[in-house]
Amino acid sequence: MENTPLLDICNLSIGLRGDGVGYDIVRDVSISLHPNETLAVVGESGCGKSLTALSILSLIASPPLFITGGSIMFGGRDLTQISASEMRAIRGAEIAMVFQDPMSALDPMFTVGTLLTSAVKAHHKVKSAVAKKLALDALADAGIEDPKRRFDEYPFQLSGGISQRVMIALALVNNPKILIADEPTTALDVTVQAQILERLKELKNERGMALMLITHNLGVVASVADRMVVMYTGEVVESGTVAEVLASPHHPYTNGLLGAVPRLNSGITELTSIPGRVPQPYELPVGCTFADRCDRNIDICGVEHPVLELRARTEVRCHNPVD
Numbered sequence: 399m400e401n402t403p404l405l406d407i408c409n410l411s412i413g414l415r416g417d418g419v420g421y422d423i424v425r426d427v428s429i430s431l432h433p434n435e436t437l438a439v440v441g442e443s444g445c446g447k448s449l450t451a452l453s454i455l456s457l458i459a460s461p462p463l464f465i466t467g468g469s470i471m472f473g474g475r476d477l478t479q480i481s482a483s484e485m486r487a488i489r490g491a492e493i494a495m496v497f498q499d500p501m502s503a504l505d506p507m508f509t510v511g512t513l514l515t516s517a518v519k520a521h522h523k524v525k526s527a528v529a530k531k532l533a534l535d536a537l538a539d540a541g542i543e544d545p546k547r548r549f550d551e552y553p554f555q556l557s558g559g560i561s562q563r564v565m566i567a568l569a570l571v572n573n574p575k576i577l578i579a580d581e582p583t584t585a586l587d588v589t590v591q592a593q594i595l596e597r598l599k600e601l602k603n604e605r606g607m608a609l610m611l612i613t614h615n616l617g618v619v620a621s622v623a624d625r626m627v628v629m630y631t632g633e634v635v636e637s638g639t640v641a642e643v644l645a646s647p648h649h650p651y652t653n654g655l656l657g658a659v660p661r662l663n664s665g666i667t668e669l670t671s672i673p674g675r676v677p678q679p680y681e682l683p684v685g686c687t688f689a690d691r692c693d694r695n696i697d698i699c700g701v702e703h704p705v706l707e708l709r710a711r712t713e714v715r716c717h718n719p720v721d
């Protein structure tokens with residue numbers, strides 16, 4: 399990429415440390431995010447996608463989890479080193495996040511309007527009328543048809559789809575430079591998923607935001623994202639442009655995930671399931687962590703951990719990549 403990244407995660411490791419236990423869950427992850435791009439992060443459950451995203455905003459459960467290496471550069475500062483108050487100024491204002499389960503993320507004690515205006519006031523000294531205007535605008539931007547009515551409702555009065563739009567409004571209300579969306583539509587039905595993703599894509603373009611989208615859905619990756627990163631057992635195993643990776647995956651894991659995908663642009667397409675299971679972070683083998691599920695496994699795979707290497711224009715971590 400020619401332009402400077404907005405967010406640059408370099409060699410990030412996240413580990414669990416406690417009474418006599420210590421192992422890394424996320425290992426040596428480097429991911430950059432550029433202005434006005436959508437980056438998809440994909441991989442099976444338990445591969446460290448959420449921890450990576452949460453660490454950007456210092457939201458990992460610490461203890462027992464800690465950042466054990468690397469840096470997260472944003473605006474000339476390393477987000478792993480800044481104070482809690484500096485992070486509060488960034489979180490929800492410059493970098494915002496939308497989670498998978500909106501129902502549990504919205505505080506049931508407050509109306510939608512209070513949640514939104516409080517989010518504005520946490521970052522800007524504005525009069526209540528201005529905060530209200532910004533809140534109503536954010537609801538409309540998130541694709542909510544009747545913002546005035548929703549403003550006075552409580553979270554329990556909202557459907558799943560509307561709740562997720564309220565979460566998006568909360569994330570947008572301070573006009574962030576980066577929106578991180580962690581499986582934002584997984585809990586919703588297919589039609590609502592498609593509408594919300596379409597809206598996210600439009601918003602990214604209208605606002606020139608960068609979007610980091612964690613998803614299980616390859617249809618979404620194909621239709622929304624510019625670049626993609628594939629994670630397995632806490633590591634990046636392949637990364638490149640969506641066009642190149644989907645057309646010609648080099649890592650056997652990516653290839654397996656794409657396996658049975660017939661038409662990438664026809665609706666919602668989940669990752670294919672690969673036989674076997676993802677090893678837990680405390681039981682990783684010495685060589686390639688995908689070895690026991692891989693049909694391209696050769697001798698070296700069991701003894702030497704592969705490094706991430708540039709192959710054509712994608713990066714691949716594999717001793718015997720697919721051509």
Ligand SMILES: Nc1ncnc2c1ncn2[C@@H]1O[C@H](COP(=O)(O)OP(=O)(O)O)[C@@H](O)[C@H]1O
Binds near residue numbers: 414441447
């Ligand atoms: N608070 C925690 N304490 C211990 N292990 C955790 C914690 N949070 C996540 N993990 C472990 O870290 C790994 C990666 O989790 P996560 O980032 O949520 O994966 P993903 O989002 O890719 O499904 C999993 O093995 C999970 O069990």
Ligand code: SF4
Binds near residue numbers: 649688718
């Ligand atoms: S390094 Fe070997 S075992 Fe691992 S994915 Fe590549 S071919 Fe398969």
Ligand SMILES: [Mg+2]
Binds near residue numbers: 447448449580
């Ligand atoms: Mg997750």
